[in-house]
Amino acid sequence: MRIIAGRFRRRKLLTNPGNTTRPIIDRAKVILFDRIRDRLPGARIADLFSGTGTLGLEALSRGAQSVVFAERDHRAHELLRQNVAMLGAEAETLCWRVDLARCSFLPKGDFAWTPYDVIFFDPPYASAEAIHPGDTWYRCLQQLARPHLSVPGALLVLRVGKFSEPKLPPTWQQIEVHEIASMRIILAERVDTHDTALDDSLSESESDHTSDPSAFPDEATSEIDSGDAPG
Numbered sequence: 596m597r598i599i600a601g602r603f604r605r606r607k608l609l610t611n612p613g614n615t616t617r618p619i620i621d622r623a624k625v626i627l628f629d630r631i632r633d634r635l636p637g638a639r640i641a642d643l644f645s646g647t648g649t650l651g652l653e654a655l656s657r658g659a660q661s662v663v664f665a666e667r668d669h670r671a672h673e674l675l676r677q678n679v680a681m682l683g684a685e686a687e688t689l690c691w692r693v694d695l696a697r698c699s700f701l702p703k704g705d706f707a708w709t710p711y712d713v714i715f716f717d718p719p720y721a722s723a724e725a726i727h728p729g730d731t732w733y734r735c736l737q738q739l740a741r742p743h744l745s746v747p748g749a750l751l752v753l754r755v756g757k758f759s760e761p762k763l764p765p766t767w768q769q770i771e772v773h774e775i776a777s778m779r780i781i782l783a784e785r786v787d788t789h790d791t792a793l794d795d796s797l798s799e800s801e802s803d804h805t806s807d808p809s810a811f812p813d814e815a816t817s818e819i820d821s822g823d824a825p826g
Contacts, residue, residue, distance in 0.1 A: 601656030638712035726761035740766035
């Protein structure tokens with residue numbers, strides 16, 4: 596796996612063997628970044644379900660200001676940190692080991708990394724097929740549309756299986772779909788519309804979606820910053 600363009604062009608990245616992560620193939624990455632390249636200079640990025648950082652590091656190479664990587668798998672997270680270190684990108688990135696079903700998407704309550712301009716959202720294919728109102732990932736997408744987490748017009752990049760048809764919250768308007776090999780890449784923009792389910796669903800689960808490691812003893816030792824807040 597390698598970085599295709601930008602200041603880290605042709606640099607190789609470590610990848611996680613096995614099936615715990617799903618690195619994006621080069622052909623799909625070329626198509627995706629050709630479509631979103633104008634969004635990247637100066638952008639704050641969230642790379643959620645980041646694996647070893649393929650998408651976020653490509654965005655950083657192409658001019659993004661900062662990247663928050665979020666990944667639960669221990670081995671993938673360690674390889675991610677090694678990739679960041681190999682590129683010397685610690686000051687521009689934060690590597691966060693966290694359960695995305697149980698977090699606020701605000702790492703350690705640090706607003707220096709938000710609001711996000713571009714969000715890569717790449718859940719396991721099996722669970723992505725079930726994205727619908729009331730589903731865990733649907734609620735996460737609702738939460739990511741909150742003003743302190745994403746800017747108006749923020750870009751969501753959702754990767755799902757080829758035959759998946761996820762239902763997005765009204766706060767995310769689908770603008771493009773690309774089918775490549777076994778995947779679909781859905782591009783959506785955050786729109787200023789009131790999602791009537793948003794306030795109720797999030798207020799009920801606010802205590803469940805937190806970045807405070809003390810709330811989850813199992814994760815308390817796994818939230819690791821790989822750099823200071825961006826300047």
